[in-house]
Amino acid sequence: MKIFKIILLVVCCFSYNMFAQTTGLIYKFPSLETLLYRVNINGTGSWSSFDEKPSTFKVKTDFLLEFLNLGESEGLYQIKVTAKKSKIVVNEDIFEDTTTSETEISSFIPQLLLQVDKNGRIHKSVTLKRGLMDFAPFLGLFPVFPDSVTPGTKWTQKIESFHLPSGKIPQLEFTYVYEGKSGNNEKIRFLSNQVIRETSKEKDTEVKITGRNTSDGQIFFDASKGILIKSEGKLNLDVNYMFQVPDPDKKGKFLPVPVRIMLNLNFLFNQVK
Numbered sequence: 001m002k003i004f005k006i007i008l009l010v011v012c013c014f015s016y017n018m019f020a021q022t023t024g025l026i027y028k029f030p031s032l033e034t035l036l037y038r039v040n041i042n043g044t045g046s047w048s049s050f051d052e053k054p055s056t057f058k059v060k061t062d063f064l065l066e067f068l069n070l071g072e073s074e075g076l077y078q079i080k081v082t083a084k085k086s087k088i089v090v091n092e093d094i095f096e097d098t099t100t101s102e103t104e105i106s107s108f109i110p111q112l113l114l115q116v117d118k119n120g121r122i123h124k125s126v127t128l129k130r131g132l133m134d135f136a137p138f139l140g141l142f143p144v145f146p147d148s149v150t151p152g153t154k155w156t157q158k159i160e161s162f163h164l165p166s167g168k169i170p171q172l173e174f175t176y177v178y179e180g181k182s183g184n185n186e187k188i189r190f191l192s193n194q195v196i197r198e199t200s201k202e203k204d205t206e207v208k209i210t211g212r213n214t215s216d217g218q219i220f221f222d223a224s225k226g227i228l229i230k231s232e233g234k235l236n237l238d239v240n241y242m243f244q245v246p247d248p249d250k251k252g253k254f255l256p257v258p259v260r261i262m263l264n265l266n267f268l269f270n271q272v273k
Helices: 002-020 136-141
Strands: 034-049 055-073 076-090 093-097 111-116 122-129 154-159 162-164 167-169 172-182 185-191 194-202 205-213 216-222 227-246 254-271
Touching: 034 227, 111 136, 122 136, 136 154, 167 227, 172 194
Parallel strands: none
Antiparallel strands: 034 055, 034 254, 055 076, 076 093, 076 111, 111 122, 154 172, 162 167, 172 185, 185 216, 194 205, 205 227, 216 227, 227 254
């Protein structure tokens, strides 16, 4: 009987510790309050076709991103996302510089209205003001939390296909790992070693896409406030496209046109208090 009580006590302690570490992480956007983040993206990219020498470009982007919760509708936050005080430099060319203005909205980064649930899933994205960059998919890197997590919990997220000035980027997949407490925040790692293989067709052109996504980063989340504090990492993509385009000289025949795009970008997304 004494041995049975000891075993029961051990089981109860183990169960308590296991469930004590279980937590649910949710977003809590304050109504009609603005959350402000500084976003910095810098690195290199290249574009090449056939045996040509790659055309390499350097990117340096810095801007403030405002998240304003306009309220809730049917359990979804209505979040207006606006970029201000932006400076975007490609090589030595300044594409945009609004750093001296307090009110000017970026013409490069679109203004969006997002419908987001408490777990962080974006149900709908509406463009309020168009920009030159397809920025909405990058917000898909924010963690969409499972209903409960314990240290070591893993889940996957996908970013749908999107376009950059250098070309179309296929669907990307990432693995997220909840690592538990880090100081006053919760730490989540994300990483990818994705092999890309897909085929698409637009009108008379078929495109075979291959490549690899080797990206990683970390996220810090304040569970008590329900807000993301910081996200940083690297986006490394090597994507090859083989276009089969109609031969203008031979009806019914196609010409192969290879294109390669490489991106090596560092990013930092940090709350401004």
